[in-house]
Amino acid sequence: MTQLSIAGKEITVTNLEKVWWPDEGITKGEVINYYVEIAPWLLPHLAGRPLVLTRYPNGWAGKSFYQKHTPGHAPAWLKTFPLASDKRIINYCLVDDVAALVWVVNSGAFEIHPFLSRIGTLEQPDFIVFDLDPMEKVTWEHICETAMAVAQGLELWGLKGFPKLSGSTGLQIFVPIRPRYTYSQIREVAYSLCQAVNAALPQITTMERSIAKREGKLYLDYLQNALGKTLATVYGLRPRPGATISTPLTWEEVASMRARPQDFTLFNIQKRVSEKGDLFRPVLQLKQDLDHLLLSPDSRK
DNA sequence: GTAAGAC
DNA sequence: GTCTTACAACGCGTA
């Protein structure tokens, strides 16, 4: 048990020697250290966004649980954002500094899922996401081929997208937009583009919601574009062997199909970020407009 | 991981 | 005191 004071905020971290990845020999303390080191690149992507946490108090393979509502024993300085759900008010936690990040990770939540929108513009998301979810036997080549098809579609529509590994098995493409459109509107755009991709690659992709009907293909999950839906954060650890991390890629790395999820881990991500910087920074800076797509749906292929 | 509730 | 339990529950598409 160790008391820390981070920028004036008191926080207690516990069980630092507990092993969270036995095969890799990674302790809870090392996970907290990782998040402190990556914080300068990670925090801008979390700031102002309600978070859904997945907590793994007994390591990546142990029993886990989701947490939306911030428990009452959280420190008073931890910011939260109340959002009415069906039956109650959920106080989502916000992480915009190192102290909050350390508190969250100490609670076992090494997997962090931010909303697509920020609290000031809750109904207007900051990006469209293309969530590529491969079924069991989809090859990495097919995943990258599909991602490149998404990229071509985006280019045709005058949009820039940025790919990242989920860190698990799939890949996601973020399209940063001006926060001026509704979730319904961006979902419509995502749907159209996924349809085009599916039409171009019908043998390897599917938009079937029923797992039984997916035929082992790659699922184009455009439905992730909705309020309250989340994706595991960039630079976040995933509950996988090897301690893989959701890592931004260049389009060249996607095209070459050489960068694989298991290549980017707790052990090497810091070096990559130090060398390449935050490849996902444009996701926070670019504000693309969708007016031309929404006004004339025919302009979509 | 932590606390509240049940024995 | 010690042990057990909770910690999400909504939006959307399809049948």
Added chain:
DNA sequence: TACGCG
């Protein structure tokens, strides 16, 4: 309206 899915 219910169910599956994420």
